[in-house]
Amino acid sequence: MAKADFYGVLEVDHQASADEIKKAYRKLAIKYHPDKNKGDQQAEEKFKEVSEAYAVLSNAEKRASYDRFGHAAAGPGNFSGGFDFDLSDALRMFMEGGFGGFADIFGGRQMASERAQRGSDLQISLKLTLEEISKGVSKKIKISKLKACDECHGSGAAGNSKPSTCPTCQGRGEVRRVSRSFLGQFIQASTCPECIGSGEIIRDKCLVCHGEGRAKGEVTLSVNIPAGVQAGNYLSLRGEGNVGLRGGPAGDVYVVIDQKKHDDFERHGDDTIYRLFISFPQAALGDDVEVPTLHGRVKINIPTGIQSGKVLRLRGKGIRHLNSAGHGDQLVIVNVYTPRKLSEKERNLFEELAKCDGITPKAEEKSFLDKLKNAFRT
Template identity: 45%
Template sequence: MASKRDYYEVLGVPRSATSDEVKKAYRRLARTHHPDVNRHDKAAEEKFKEINEAYEILSDPQKRGVYDRFGHSGPSGGFGQADFDYGRGFGFGDIFDVFFGSGGFNTGEAARERPISQRGTDLRADVELTLEEVATGAEKTVRLSRMETCESCTGSGAAPGSQPETCSTCHGAGQVRRQQTGFFGTSITVGVCPRCHGEGRVIQNPCKECGGDGRVRSTAKIEVKVPAGVDSDNRVRLSGEGDAGIRGGPTGDLYVFPHVRQHPIFERRGNDIWCELSVSFAQASLGATVEASTLDGKEKLHLAEGTQSGEVYRLRDRGIPSVNGHGKGSLNVAIKVETPTKLSGEERKLLQQFADMRGENLDAEPEKSFFEKVKDAFSGR
């Protein structure tokens, strides 16, 4: 895309200019460069278009806000803090030209009140992912109903064989000049052309397929690459996969919302995953080699002698990759020592013996009273 001049520069106003200052600057420039004043001067015509485009943006607080924040390139990550842009070859910048410039069309006389070419709506699609898919990234197919460019008129809205025609009221400039003679003399105002709504072109013969909208509803199947590491609060943005614009307006975007399904074993905490591993009292006490589940199969885990319940074994880089591609979380295995139950008589005897050997009294003595403790302290017991 050719580099565009800064809109403020075009109008010759500071970024802090009030809407009144913007309007004044625009009027002054529009008067000088209006096609009626500079007939057959291509450079003046271009200049006039540039001025109008700048004014269209800067005079609208909402568009101006977007422009201030994103410049000509438009918003690239409008939603969450981590959006992933899988552009389809054209950026918002290219679209911007069509949207605010004079490339769109209108359906002419019968449709005067219709809006000019418009950007298509952004659409939303949801995909469900398993934690395993999150770990590796996944390709998902999304089916959706959306507006697509009418093939019959290739989006122009004009019947095949016909062309949008240059508006006869404004001669394609999209603007009209009104001369008024009042008390203080003659004043000239420039406004949006009432016939073409600033488009510069009108459609006399609307396309029958789309009724002049330049788009028709259809069902689309879209492959979405969901990057590894996404979480349910991320959005994947597919630029230009939303609704087609009206009469050649830019296409909206598709936002894909991933939903990560709950895992039967693992719990995700950021990029780390956690699970619990039950081991026997003997394994925990003597040490053992056990099998731990990971996101890609089982893995041997060496339990140290004397492992306590609640101890965590951390397996580095076995968690979820960071969504921005830097590093991986870990897999944390929390050990749970299982107390043996349903003991046989023999087992019971052995455990009792074990306790005796360690000098354990299974039935705790009743708590000594405070006075007894004081007495013990004095007698040195």
């Protein structure tokens, strides 16, 4: 597929100034940002396209080359010469462009924030009731995490002092070591031990955060949990985790769903299971009873002669499906309750009943009951 003209992508003309290109990129990147267009594949493609166009046109050298040779400048296919411009590159460029100056991500001077260590991810567990899971719920969660230091605004430097270039790595953030073996010469790059990759050292450290640029604090996050989630499902909140050292990008927060035990129901997929106990007379004579469901109490009919173990299905009274319309069912398992203690009168009545002909199962009844048992084993 032929690539669209980079100027066209950014909706600027060929004489556009660097400033106009930057403004155009900002406007379009915000418009198509995946956080604003959740699940929209087309917007994501646009976002990547806009980002790639900006990456080239914001660099004077690349732009000049592109003006002369077009997309063929760096060989067939990709302008940036084998650099696969994927979503995470686009997002990173947007993040870094959003705070302070834009810089070239394709080489030349490498950006400090790109080298800076990303903050760690946080994982929190969120316990929900079956009622909340059934309908979906919005929750506010208080978490403690590392935030940018209020005193130095994340720089780690005291007062108005500025960090200086790290003498060990000359600001590159990494040190190279040449090693030789019989296969040839290798250059190994590793994170600079003096500046821990930031390329800068702080001589006059902020007294509050001791040069880290971050401090413990509390934040409240809002999360929308869709209906039908299961224990172990998680949501990721991008950029809500610990901030990195000295203004480094923040990690993510993972909210892992857990399910509280319910007094009345067990969960089986999107179905709820409720165990109903009825008396001998109710089983023999039939009755109308009320049972609880996640959708309020529901009246059900106990048919005459119901057997213990019979399952009655209440359609649509279970948990809403996560990825499709509709609800699961509620399964009511009927149990016939045997009294544990009998009064004199009850004992007499049972003894009377025991003499009756229809009270004990016959051979054909037994085979019917076996069938019933087998039906629920599968």
